[in-house]
Amino acid sequence: MSRLNLSFACWGYDRTEALQTGQVRPDGIDLNFQVLDVEETFFRMIRNREFDVAEMSMSSYCVTLGREDPGFIAIPVFPSRFFRHAGIFVSAKSGIEKPSDLVGKRIGVPEYQLTAPVWIRGILQDEYGVDPSSVTYFFGGEEEPGREEKLKINLPEKFKVIPIGPEQTISRMIADGELDAVYAPRAPSTFYSEPEKVRRLFPDFVSVEKAYFAKTGIFPIMHVVAIRRDVYEKNRWVAQALYKAFVEAQKLVYEQLMVSASLKTMLPWQIAAVEDTIATMGKEWWPYGIDRNRHVIETFTRYHHEQGLSPRQLTVEDMFAPETFSEFRI
Incomplete structure (x- = not known):
């Protein structure tokens, strides 16, 4: 069976590096990974739908869901999170x-x-x-x-x-x-x-x-990974395949950040920072998936509606491909 070729635009995060290098390959998919600044990715995907899959602002994504012809469907992968x-x-x-x-x-x-x-x-x-x-x-x-x-x-x-x-x-x-x-x-x-x-x-x-x-208990989510809806409707299996691959790529980073023989990053106190983060937020401090993020997502969709950006409060079920609601661990 031939593999599906998909273009993917995203910034060069550590948590997506294994997808960029090919160390992790989604089942049945060949990713054409394009490393772009987030602003360029957002503009090109939202305005022109140039990529099959792309990192996307969670707010912009929610705005598109309120339109007559929503062009995207997200998977619960969050390449960017940030306390604000x-x-x-x-x-x-x-x-x-x-x-x-x-x-x-x-x-x-x-x-x-x-x-x-x-x-x-x-x-x-x-x-x-x-x-x-x-x-x-x-x-x-x-x-x-x-x-x-x-x-x-x-x-x-x-x-x-x-x-x-x-x-x-x-x-x-x-x-x-x-x-x-x-x-x-x-x-x-x-x-x-x-x-x-x-x-x-x-x-x-x-x-x-x-x-x-x-x-x-909120670690704010900034970005989701969005699939162009026409791509998803033709091959709905890609949502689960991509989700699994993102989880696997992220797992490698959790492990690498704890290696002290040679530091993965240029942060001199990397190990101390990781240990402090674990003590504060737990071993999986950057969770993907629905179950561990439902409260964060629902808080954001409430804000989005209260601030006039959504005509109603979106539900988690409105936002993510149903194929990704089954939790699993790599």
């Missing part, structure tokens, strides 16, 4: 000292529908009482002007979302005090180049994020 307290930056001119000070302020976001700002707004609401509709959002390029929303969104009137000027950037605006704060997946460059003007809302973000995890 570290992604809230404030201007020294804003007078913001604590989360409640954000109410009524001018907030910059690269795009309103990005996954990171969805998580940040939801966390600020649940943990600190900051209503997502209590601020004004300004969206546009963080470092280069002219960025637009990848997907057209129609928000309830209570959410105030305004484009920045065609020559403006969010990074410059927060440093100059034209924005009071920024919610973003990347630190604005002025946070590093002008630290006297831009700082984090939570300077000790690691301790804050560990406390958040201890309280909620």
